[in-house]
Structures are given as C-alpha cells and as structure tokens.
Amino acid sequence: MPEILEVESYRQLAEGALDREISGVSVPDPHCLAENTTTAGLTHGLVGCRFTVARRLGKLLLMESAGPTLGVRFGMTGTLVVDDRMAIDRLLYSSGHHSERWVRFALGFVDGGSLALHDPRRFGRVELDPAVDALGPDALSVTPAALRRALATRISGGGPPVKARLQDQAHLAGIGNLLADEILWRAGLSPRRRCGSLTDAEHRRLHRALRSTLTDLSGRGGSHTGDLMAERRAGGHCPRDAAPLRHEQVGGRTTWWCPAHQR
DNA sequence: TAGATTGTTACCGT
C-alpha cells in the first residue's frame, strides 16, 4: 500500500484526529515500536496531549503535538485507521479485510474515538520524535532543479541506475517500486540508465513524468493504478506500443519496463 | 506449493 500517495491519503485521514485529547495508548504488538520508542514513553509523552498538525515527509507520517511528535512508517502493508475508518485503498491485505488482529498500535481519545495502525505484515513502525534530516526532498513538491540534484552523482561511469536513485529515500522521499516503474515508463527512460548519463532533455522529461504520475494516480486512487500496472505480469505488453515487457531486478526490486520505448 | 509482494536496514564487496 504505502508509497507517497497512500501515505498522503493517510495524512488527510489523520487530520480527523487533530485537536482531540489523547486518553490512552495501546500497543498490542510491541514489535512495531522503533528502537528508541517504548509503550511507557508513548504513554507518558502523549496521554493528555492533542495533535496540532498532521504532516508527511515522503512515506513518513508525522503527527505533531505541543509535546512530542508521533512518527508512523507503514512498511509494505500498513494502513491508518481513524475512528474505525480506513483511507481509500484496494490493496493486498486491505480489500475488505479489517481484522482486529492486525492492529499493532492504537491511541484512544477522550471522546471515545481512536487512531490505529493496521499492518498484517508487520514492517510498519511507530516512533516518538523521529529524525527527519536523513530524507531527501519530498517527491510531491520536488522542483526540476531539486530533482536534478537528487539524481546527481560524482561516480565515474555514470553512478547508480536511475531507478535505484529514484527510490533512495535519502535522495528523494516518497517514491517506491510501483511508482518508479510507472514514472520511468512515462518518461521513456530505461530503469537501468545511469544517473550521470541523463541529458538535460531527459531530466525535464523525468520531472514531467514524475508530476503527471503523481497527479494522475492520486486521482485514480493510488500507486497501484498506473497504466503499467495491469501488464506487470508474465506475458505483459507495453500499453503504449504493445512490445513485450521485460522484467529484471534493478536496484534490488522487481522491475518491469518496455525495451522498445524506454531507452 | 513455490513464488511473489507497494519497505527498510545491515552487512559485505568493489
């Protein structure tokens, strides 16, 4: 579920939890706590507080209060539930299912409502006052110049594959595997192209493709609604020119692309 | 059943 578009929808859902007094903390699965975070610390820091703003940096949700900030990372399958309402998404593990056993962390409000992390696969994490300085610029607002800086390299030979860098949260925050494939498909760039080999025109195409992908897929309902998605399977063909898609590991992730128009 | 999965981190090698 969660790439930047999903987490942005969780952030909007989280706005419904602002300015409500927190009455209690429940951690049914302590595995979801980050290294520096304990149930006692969460309880001590948050009970009696109210969230003042819901922010997002890349895939990280930040709930600020007058006291500490609550950070939530959603891993592969995490989703946010506020007052038993889930943000709209139709992804694996969340289509229709809403199992109580997937609640890993929850806050109760004095008014009786709640904010909870559901996460079947348990890669999600909750953290008090998470560090945010290691993240690159947010992909939803990145400028052409900032994207170019994010892709810059000094390695002779051209640096990492452009797909690997697009997904590197320290350089650009928010892009995951599905969005990266869709963006590169729209930009007509091979995922294996080295960052240092991109021309000025290709940088511009990449930024435009990033913008159009985030805008279009946000309107359609998420990272899994890309033009390429249905063909991301054995025997899949390019929706643009019908060439058979190629798939290999790039940057450690399964990658699908069209060898005919992605160069 | 075997294989795949939208994320992150640690570690080793170059």
Added chain:
DNA sequence: CACGGTAACAATCT
C-alpha cells in the same frame, strides 16, 4: 565514501 548485491525481517495471497 558511494554504490551494488544480498539477506533479513514477516505474513499473506496467487
């Protein structure tokens, strides 16, 4: 130091 590759993490679905 900057990367690539790999494994690990964990649970579920096809």
